[in-house]
Amino acid sequence: MDRTGTIITYQWRAYWRRFHRGGKLSVGNQGIALLILSLIFIRYLQWLHLAANNLAAGKTRLFEFLLTGVFLAWLFPLATSDTYTIANRRWLHLPLSMKQLLLLRVTSLLTPPTAWIIVAASLSLLYPVLYAGRGAVGIAATLLFVLLSALVGLTLSQLVNVASWRRGFVIIGTVSVGGIAFYFSRGNASALTRVLPTSLITQAILGRHMLLTLLILTLLCFAAYAAALWSLRLSLRHDGASGGRSSAIAAIGLPGKLGGLVAKDFKYFRRLLDVYLQALAVGAGCVYLATAEVPTLGIFLAFIVIFFLLGAAVPFNSFGLDQSAGLDRYALFPLPGKAIILSKNLAYLVVIAIQLTPLLLLAGWQLGVRASGIGLLLATVQAFAYLSFGNWMSVSHPVKMQFFRFASSGAALADAMAGIVFGSLPGILMIYLLHRQEGRAVWQIPIVVLLFAALYCFSVERFGRRFERHRETIATALS
C-alpha cells in the first residue's frame, strides 16, 4: 500500500500541477466538461426528487432512466486521456502486482473533478431508494449497480487499446443494434427491457425477486471485476497507439507532395472515437432515407449538419494527435506552415468524404441527383466553415489528444461553442434558403459557398504563418 499510496500522491500532484502550468481550466476540455456536468447534475437532482416520489408510488420508469444515465456516465474513461491520468506501461518496471496497477488506474481516473460529480450522482441514487422506504436490499442493489457500471466502463476503456477488440466492438455493436432493432420491430421491447440490470434493481426495490436480483448483481460484479483485471493485463500487453498491420499510405496511395502527410493524418483522425459517432449519424441518415415513406430534403440535409456537429472537435484540434517530435519534423521539412495546415485539412476532408459518400449516394437514389448535389454542396460549405474556425483553434489552443478516445480542444467554452455555431451556420443558412426562398436560393447559395471558400483560403494562409511562428508553443502544449 505504501508504494501505491506514494504513486497516487504524486499522480494527484502532477494532475493539478498540469492545470497550474496550463494556466487555465479549459485544458483538455476539463473546464467545459466540469461546467456541463455541473449543470446536468443540478437538473439531475431535481429529477431525483421526482423519481423518489414516483418510486414511493410504485412507478419505476424515471428511476430506471436515471440508472441508465448513471451507467452511461460511468463510460467516462472512454473520453479520458491517459495524458491526464496514468499511462499504465510507465509503471510496469516497478514491483507492482496487477491488482495494485488496477488500483492506480482507478484512482487516477477518479482524480479529475468531473469524476467526483459522477461519483456524487451515483451515490445520490440512494436518495429515492431511502425516500421510498425500500431499505437494505434497495441500497445494496443500487450500490452493486454503481460498482458494475464503473467496472464495465473501466473494462471497455481498457479494451479499446487492443486492436482486435476494437474490431470486435464494431461487430458486437452492429449485431447488438441490429438485434435490438429486430426485437423492437417485433414488439418484444418489454421482454428485452425486463432482463436489463436497471429493471432488476427496480424489481428488487419494489420487493420482487430480491435475493435472486442481489445474487445476479453480485455475480455480475465479480465477473466485471475479473474482466477489468483481465482487460488491464491485455491492454498492458497491447498498449500503444499502433496495432494492426494496415498501412494507410499503401492502402490509399495519395499522390502529390503532401500525399504522405495527408495519409498520416487520415490514419490519425480515423482513430478518434468522434469519427465513429459521425458514422452512427450517417447510419441513422441512411436508415431514414431507406425506410421513410416520403423522405424529405430538409431532414436529409439536417443529418449532414448533425454529422459535422458530432465531429466538431476533430478540426478544432488538428495537431492534438501529434507528438512534439512530430512538430519538429514539420519544421525540418522544406514546407511552409500553410502546407502543413493544408495537409491536415485534406486529411479531415478524406475522412468525411469516405463517411458521407453512402449517405449522398442513397440520397441520389431516393431523392434524386439534385438533392444529392445540394447535400454535397452543403457538406462542402460546412467543411469550409469548420476548417476555417478549426485552423485558428488548432494553432491557438492546441491540447494533447489520445488515439481511440474522443477528441478534445484546449479552447475556452465560449470559443468552442462559437466554433460549433460558426461551423453549422452555412449549413443551417442553406437549409433556410432552400426552405424559404426557393427561387432566389439558386444564386444565394453559391454566394454563401464562395464566401466560406474565401474565408477558408484566408484561414490557411493566416494560420499557416502563425503556425510557423508558434510551433514551439504548440510543441510544448503537446509534450
Next chain:
Amino acid sequence: MFEIETQNLTKKFGRLVAVRNLNLEIPKGSLFGFLGPNGSGKSTTVKMLTGLLPPTSGEALIGGSSILNSPLIVKQKIGVLPEDLALFDSLTIWEHLLLTGPIYGLSRNETHSRAEQLLKYLDLWAKRHTYVDEASAGMRKKCALAMALLPNPRVLFLDEPFEGIDPVAARNIKDLLLLMAGHGVTVFLTSHILEVVERLVQSFAIIVAGEIVCCQTMAETLSSGDTLEDLFFRHVVRNKGEDLQWIGQEP
C-alpha cells in the same frame, strides 16, 4: 566560400544564454565534430542551424543561403538527424520514408528505390513495416537517419548519430559519412563518443556553457601529442563521485 558559416549566432532562453556569439566556418566536403558536455548548447546550435529554433541574434548561412531569410531553401539543401528523431507515432519505418521523398521533390519510383537501398544498407529492410513506436531505439535512429539521407542532401546535420546503434550499423554509417564527404557533402555531427569522432572528423569544436572553448583540426590535435579525450577534459570539469561510496554496498 564556406558551406556552413555562422556569425555571432546567439540563443537566449529568458535570462539563460544557451549559445553565445558562435562563429564557425566549415568548408564544403568536410566532416566536422561538435563536442561538449550535456547542456552545453550543442543541440541548441543544431536546432538553430536546421531551422528548428530561431536564433535570438546573429546569422547563419548554409550553402550560401541564410537560415533567417531563406529557411525553405536551406531546408531543401540539408538532411537532419535531430536529437528527438522527429518521428511520427503510428507510422511504420517504410511509411516514414515514403512520406519524406515527395516532400523533397522525389518521384514515387525514386523514393521507393532510394528507400529500399538505404534500409538494406542500414539493415532495416526486413523490419521496414515495424511501427516506430514499437521499434527499438536503434531502429528508430536508423529510420531517422535514412530520412535524412533520402533526399541526398548537400549538408548533413547529425545529432548523436552513434548513440544506441549496433556496431555493424555504426561501421556502415561511418563508411557512408566518409563516402559522402568524399563526394562533397558537408557533415556536421555531435557526439559523446570521442573515440569515434577522433577517427572520423577532420576538424572539431568544443562548446562549454554556450561558448566555443576550442576549435581546431584533428591533425593539429594529434600533432601536439594529445588525444581528443585529453583535450576535451582539459576544458570540461568532471565530478569524481566521492559521495557515492554507498553504491554497491549491502543495504
